[in-house]
Structures are given as structure tokens and as C-alpha cells.
Amino acid sequence: MPCKNEAIRMGYANLQQCVADLEKTGQLIRIAEPVDANLEAAEIHRRVYAAGGPALLFDNVVDCQFPMVSNLFGTMDRARYIFRDALKHVETLISLKKDPTTLLRSPLKAPGVAGTLLSMRPALRRSGPVMQNETSISKLPQLKCWPDDGGAFITLPQVYTEHPDRPGYVNSNLGMYRVQLGGNQYKKDRQVGLHYQIHRSIGFHHSAALEKGERLKVNIFVGGPPSMTLAAVMPLPDGIPEVAFAGALSRRAVRMVRQKDAPMICAEADFCITGTVAAEELPEGPFGDHLGYYSLVHDFPVVDVHKVYHRSDAIWPFTVVGRPPQEDTVFGELIHELTGPAIPTVLPGVKAVHAVDEAGVHPLLLAIGNERYVPYATKRQPQELLTNANAILGQGQLSLAKYLFIAAHQDNPNLDINDVAAFFGHMLERIDLTRDLHFQTRTTIDTLDYTGTGLNEGSKLIVAAAGERIRSLPTEVPSDLTLPPGFSSPCVCLPGVLAITAPKWSTASPGSDPIPQQFCDALSVEAVINRFPLVVLVDDAEFCARSFGNFLWVTFTRSNPAADVYGIGAFTEQKHWGFRGSLVIDARLKSHMAPPLECDPKVTEKVDRLFSKSGALHGLA
Incomplete structure (x- = not known):
């Protein structure tokens, strides 16, 4: 067990240390009132998150032995606090990627980098706390967040796989792919659904296994070091294992249990589901997703469950997604804070990018790029911007963007890409609608986006603007405006x-x-x-x-x-x-689109009572 101040000095080794520290510092409260994992916990979470409230530890989960914790990352201040000892070192590593000569020129400006690099190598173990006990899928917290969800889901899973041809952590992948615990056609306690989207690294591992005629071996971690949760959602380039990045985030090596002929297990995880992904697929969903609609029922891979491990003091962490902003908004902000400085290195000519959370992230991407192709021209127009735009749409998850608005840095060097309203004003003042719209048709879009012609099928629009203002923007409805009948x-x-x-x-x-x-x-x-x-x-x-x-x-x-x-x-x-x-x-709702998310009125009424003046949760939201 680490010394008393080691968690502060080195980051948390497990979820228990994080929860204890947040409670000690007044950033987490315990809820002793009985709370049902079916809809009630999610409704409470949404309200507390919206109020900027604390993390929540549900001590008394109805019909379940395991406590649940949520809203751990509910505010940027709390997220920064959780990773407070590592962020500056991770930012230094990223800045070194942007300009490696920094370390040579000024080594004292990069303190702690050597230790951070050492922590990226996992510490191998023969066993760990997670393997103390076994249980079954149906005894886990059966979290359901929205009334029409197809069953219970894990909303903060860490799905770990290793490349079938090159086992070990170096060629591993840790991703947050949602996991459906029951319902639909899954065999109780024997199967869970695994929903991973296109452009995800687990797909490469799955393909390699199928080419060898094998099942893909998979471990699903829940809980453990908070750094593992954040690493699972980081858009890391190929060749950088998420487990190594998790070590950098906590400034301590992640303890991993070596398995014979199977992927490693996170020793400090709270839960671990082990199994194999078969070639068959089964219907998965619906699921209330981060766009604010239900992702509908589609066939996705199935995990045949072998073992379900848990530590003796296990806590089940969860989040709730829905129409943004939600807790995953903080993940996006933190990721942007960490990776933003490296954008010009990965995408030369691009100054900044911003996936707009309130638009569902992938549907709307903003960018600022250089426009230097014809510096002597008397009138600037999009040229290099189009090169930048195509580079953006060819880069990892950015390729899922549906609308890309890109502005020229030279037109306003002080333009703030995070001020979305001001960015729109800048674009709309300059866009030439006879020239500046560029479509890509019959291409891929986000799996969760139902506006297109089919699953993963849709189109993209690049809107590029460069040059002087060509119009003033009206702020009131014109008195002489006339509309066609029916509008x-x-x-x-x-x-x-x-x-x-x-x-x-x-x-x-x-x-x-x-x-x-x-x-x-x-x-x-x-x-x-x-x-x-x-x-x-x-x-x-x-x-x-x-x-x-x-x-x-x-x-x-x-x-x-x-x-x-x-x-x-x-x-x-x-x-x-x-x-x-x-x-x-x-932008009307269309018949082929998924329905928007709505709460269950009965659950809303019950939770209203909990938050009333006489209720157990009064003052939290």
C-alpha cells in the first residue's frame, strides 16, 4: 500500500484512492438513500452534473451488492484535480513532440519527463486485487440510463485487446466501446454486446484474429486507476499504447497481470470481464447516446463471457450520456487541452481544430488554417484552406466530421476557435456562397448519426472562408420579410x-x-x-x-x-x-432518424421528491 501522501505525489493507483481523496476534500458525497440502477441513478446524475455538483457515491444500490460512483469527471476543475500531478508532465511530453529540440536547448524546462517516460512501461504482476473474487454478469449493477435502452450497459468500459500476431502491451488497444450486459438475444450471464465504431483500433485486432480463424480475446475493465479511463478515450496515434499513456497520466506504472495465452489484466481494476469475440453478431441497442437520440438496434459483435472478476472493495463507476453537454463533455475539453498544442505538428498548416460538443462532436468541426498559397494576391480566397480541410478529414476520428467550417488565420489572428458564436459570425461575414461550399458524397459518417442514407453512410460539407468581410449580418427579422405558404x-x-x-x-x-x-x-x-x-x-x-x-x-x-x-x-x-x-x-426531424431522448415521467417525479426540501438529496441540484 502506498504511503499516505503517495497518491498526491504520484497519482492514484486505483479508484478507491481517488474516491477517498475526493471525499476528504469535499468533492464527493455519499448517498445512503436506496437508489435503483434502473433509470433513477442516471436521473440523479444528470441533475447533479447540470448543477456543477460533486461526484456521487451511491452506497445503497437496490438489489445489488456493489456501490456505484458517478460524476467523477463532472467539472474541469475536478478533472484537473484528479490528474493534477501529471498534466504538466504530459503537456511537456506533447510539447516535445511538437518541438523535440526544446529538451536539448533547455533541459531544465522539462523537469520530470524522465520519470514520466519510465512510468509508461507497465509493472507486470502475477496477480492483483481484481482477481480476488468472481461473480456473474447479472449480479453487476444493471445501469439503465434512458427508458427505451435495450438493456443495462457499462458506460465507462475499458476494452483491452492485444494484436493476435504480436501479443503484449506494446501492440495493445484500450478503448471505450459500449458494452450491453443483457437484453435482446444475449444469453444471460454468458454473452454481452460489444459496440465498436468504424475507425477504432479494436477493429484491426478483430480483423487479424478472423484472418487467422481465431476468436479475438478481450478483457473489459471497469474502474481501476482513473488514468485508465481517460486513456481509453484519448485519440492516440498508432504505436502509442493507451496503457502506457495511462502510466504517464498517473506518473506510476500501471500494474498489469500477465496471462498465459490471454491478454493482460489491469491488476487494480474494480471489475474485469474476460471473454472472446466471436465471428457472429447479434442485435445491440437501442442506447441513448451522446448525440441526444437513441442509437437504434443493429447487429454488433458479441463477447462470449468466460470469467467475471472483482476486487473485494469494488466500486462500479458510471457516467450518463445524452444530449450534450454531459460528463463526457469534460473528457473532450481535457483531451483538447492536452493534445491541442500538437495539432500543427500532426496537421501542418492547421492552427487549431475544435469539435463542437453542443452539436454532438462529430457533426460539426471548426478549424483555423493558414492561407499562404498566393500571398501577393490582392484578394484572398480559400486555396490552402482546402488542402488543410482534406488533411483534417483524413486524420483518425476527425474523418468522421460531417460539417467542417474552416477559416483563414490571416483574416483575424485573434479569432478564438472556442468562441463558437464569434467563429460563426466570422465565417458568415466572409463566405462566398457561389464558391465556398465543397461536398463529399456517399462517404462515411459517425455510426451514431442517423441523418444519412444508412449505418455509417452519409456525406460531408467543407465550408471554407477567406478574405475580407463581404456582408453585414442582420440581427432582427426584417419587417418586410415574406415567406411562402406553410412557413x-x-x-x-x-x-x-x-x-x-x-x-x-x-x-x-x-x-x-x-x-x-x-x-x-x-x-x-x-x-x-x-x-x-x-x-x-x-x-x-x-x-x-x-x-x-x-x-x-x-x-x-x-x-x-x-x-x-x-x-x-x-x-x-x-x-x-x-x-x-x-x-x-x-434541419427537421425525419422519419429515418432516431427519436430524441426523453426521461420517464414517473422516475422524474420520484427524483423530484428526493431533491425537494424534505428529500434526502436537497441542495445537490
């Missing part, structure tokens, strides 16, 4: 953006509703609506305009560029499509 309630979402309530989607197939084209055809390029460079057709304009977050969520989670982007005064010239009036995005 109503125009509302300004932000300068230059107008939301309009349109007739409901009325057809079965994507892109076949004539309503948006009829809207555009009814308006001339001289119409006053064209003062707004962006018009959004929605089901409820007042809701869309009520907040900037509503605008981002509705517009970019409910549209597929190739099918849903229209324009007033559209034309095609040498296969380039543009328009002389407003850009029009059809």
Missing part, C-alpha cells in the same frame, strides 16, 4: 442566421421531401431573406432560436449535407454547385 415564425438564432418553422417531414425516404426545394424556388435572389446567409428550416423555430446550444444541436444533428443543404438561386457550373442567395439547411 412561419421566423426567429433570429444569432447574427446572420434565421430559423423558420416548416411543415413536418412527410415522406419515408431520405432526401425525397420536396418541401425545402419548394421553399427555395418560391424566393428570388432579390428577396430580403437573402440578407441572412444561413436559413434553417426546423420543426420549431422558437425552440431553435431559444439558445445558441439549441441552434447547434438542431441544425447539425438533424441534417445530412448532400440531402439537406439547399440554396436560393442555386446553379451548377462545371460540376460545382453554389447559389446566389441564402444557404438553406433542412
Whole structure:
């Protein structure tokens, strides 16, 4: 057992140390009230997270022996606190990747780097606390977050695999791929669902195993060092094992149990499910996901369960995803804080990128790039920006972006990519709608995005803007604005953006509703609506305009560029499509899309009582 101050000096060896420290410092509270893992725990979590509240330790989980903890990473301050002893060293490592000569020029500016590098090599063990006990899948906390979820899920899994041809941690992968514990057609206690998306490294391991005619061996960790949780969601390049990065994050080697003919096990994990991934697939889902909708039932791989281990003092950590922001928003912010400085190294010419959380992350990506191709030109236009954009869309998970808005650094060196509203204003003031829209059709999009033509199938739109301002952005609805019959309630979402309530989607197939084209055809390029460079057709304009977050969520989670982007005064010239009036995005809910998430009214009412003045949770939210 480490000395009393070792957790502070070196980071946490396990979840128990983290929970104890957060409780001691007033950042975690215990809930003694009986709480059901079926919907109730998630509803409590959402409210406390929204209030910026503490981490929650549920001591009394209905019909379950294991306590549960959530909201560990619920605020950036708490996340930074958890990794406080490692962040500066990890940032130094990343800066060295950006400019390795820093260490040669000023070695004293990189203190602790040697120790951090040493901690990246796992400490091999013959056994560990996680292997003290065995249980079964049905005895684990059966967490269900949304009413129509297909069963209980692990929401903070760490799925560990090793390359079948090159076993060992060096060629391992640790990823956060959701795991369904029961329901659907899974055999009770013998099978769990494993949902991994395209572009995930586990897919390469699975393919290699199938090519050898073997099952992929897999270990699913829950809990353990918090650094393992963050490492599982880090977009690390090939060749950097997440387990090694977890060691750097905690400044201590991750203790791993070596297995004969099987992947290693995290010794300090709270739980470990071991098994193999078969070639067969079974229906998985629905699952209330981070876009704010249900991901529907689809066939995904199945893990045949061999063993379920747990430590004697095991705690089950969980999070809740849904319409952002949620706790995973903090993960995104922390990842950006760590990796942002390395962007120019990975993508030369790109100054910064920002995946917009309130739009569901993958649907909307912002970028700032250089525009230096023709420095002597009297009028700047997107050129190098398009090279930058294609590089971004060819890079790892960034390739899943659906809308990419990219601005030229030279137009405003002080433009803040994290100020999304100001970034939109900058773009809308400069975009030339006859020239600056570039589509990629029939390509891949996020597995969880149902706006396209099928699973993983959709399109992308690059919007590039460079040069001087070409328009002023209106901030009020023009008094002389007229709309075609059936369209109503125009509302300004932000300068230059107008939301309009349109007739409901009325057809079965994507892109076949004539309503948006009829809207555009009814308006001339001289119409006053064209003062707004962006018009959004929605089901409820007042809701869309009520907040900037509503605008981002509705517009970019409910549209597929190739099918849903229209324009007033559209034309095609040498296969380039543009328009002389407003850009029009059809962001109505469509029949092929997944339904938005809604809470169970009965659970809401019960939790309301818990948070009332006489309730056990009063004052937490």
C-alpha cells in the first residue's frame, strides 16, 4: 500500500484512492438513500452534473451488492484535480513532440519527463486485487440510463485487446466501446454486446484474429486507476499504447497481470470481464447516446463471457450520456487541452481544430488554417484552406466530421476557435456562397448519426472562408420579410442566421421531401431573406432560436449535407454547385432518424421528491 501522501505525489493507483481523496476534500458525497440502477441513478446524475455538483457515491444500490460512483469527471476543475500531478508532465511530453529540440536547448524546462517516460512501461504482476473474487454478469449493477435502452450497459468500459500476431502491451488497444450486459438475444450471464465504431483500433485486432480463424480475446475493465479511463478515450496515434499513456497520466506504472495465452489484466481494476469475440453478431441497442437520440438496434459483435472478476472493495463507476453537454463533455475539453498544442505538428498548416460538443462532436468541426498559397494576391480566397480541410478529414476520428467550417488565420489572428458564436459570425461575414461550399458524397459518417442514407453512410460539407468581410449580418427579422405558404415564425438564432418553422417531414425516404426545394424556388435572389446567409428550416423555430446550444444541436444533428443543404438561386457550373442567395439547411426531424431522448415521467417525479426540501438529496441540484 502506498504511503499516505503517495497518491498526491504520484497519482492514484486505483479508484478507491481517488474516491477517498475526493471525499476528504469535499468533492464527493455519499448517498445512503436506496437508489435503483434502473433509470433513477442516471436521473440523479444528470441533475447533479447540470448543477456543477460533486461526484456521487451511491452506497445503497437496490438489489445489488456493489456501490456505484458517478460524476467523477463532472467539472474541469475536478478533472484537473484528479490528474493534477501529471498534466504538466504530459503537456511537456506533447510539447516535445511538437518541438523535440526544446529538451536539448533547455533541459531544465522539462523537469520530470524522465520519470514520466519510465512510468509508461507497465509493472507486470502475477496477480492483483481484481482477481480476488468472481461473480456473474447479472449480479453487476444493471445501469439503465434512458427508458427505451435495450438493456443495462457499462458506460465507462475499458476494452483491452492485444494484436493476435504480436501479443503484449506494446501492440495493445484500450478503448471505450459500449458494452450491453443483457437484453435482446444475449444469453444471460454468458454473452454481452460489444459496440465498436468504424475507425477504432479494436477493429484491426478483430480483423487479424478472423484472418487467422481465431476468436479475438478481450478483457473489459471497469474502474481501476482513473488514468485508465481517460486513456481509453484519448485519440492516440498508432504505436502509442493507451496503457502506457495511462502510466504517464498517473506518473506510476500501471500494474498489469500477465496471462498465459490471454491478454493482460489491469491488476487494480474494480471489475474485469474476460471473454472472446466471436465471428457472429447479434442485435445491440437501442442506447441513448451522446448525440441526444437513441442509437437504434443493429447487429454488433458479441463477447462470449468466460470469467467475471472483482476486487473485494469494488466500486462500479458510471457516467450518463445524452444530449450534450454531459460528463463526457469534460473528457473532450481535457483531451483538447492536452493534445491541442500538437495539432500543427500532426496537421501542418492547421492552427487549431475544435469539435463542437453542443452539436454532438462529430457533426460539426471548426478549424483555423493558414492561407499562404498566393500571398501577393490582392484578394484572398480559400486555396490552402482546402488542402488543410482534406488533411483534417483524413486524420483518425476527425474523418468522421460531417460539417467542417474552416477559416483563414490571416483574416483575424485573434479569432478564438472556442468562441463558437464569434467563429460563426466570422465565417458568415466572409463566405462566398457561389464558391465556398465543397461536398463529399456517399462517404462515411459517425455510426451514431442517423441523418444519412444508412449505418455509417452519409456525406460531408467543407465550408471554407477567406478574405475580407463581404456582408453585414442582420440581427432582427426584417419587417418586410415574406415567406411562402406553410412557413412561419421566423426567429433570429444569432447574427446572420434565421430559423423558420416548416411543415413536418412527410415522406419515408431520405432526401425525397420536396418541401425545402419548394421553399427555395418560391424566393428570388432579390428577396430580403437573402440578407441572412444561413436559413434553417426546423420543426420549431422558437425552440431553435431559444439558445445558441439549441441552434447547434438542431441544425447539425438533424441534417445530412448532400440531402439537406439547399440554396436560393442555386446553379451548377462545371460540376460545382453554389447559389446566389441564402444557404438553406433542412434541419427537421425525419422519419429515418432516431427519436430524441426523453426521461420517464414517473422516475422524474420520484427524483423530484428526493431533491425537494424534505428529500434526502436537497441542495445537490
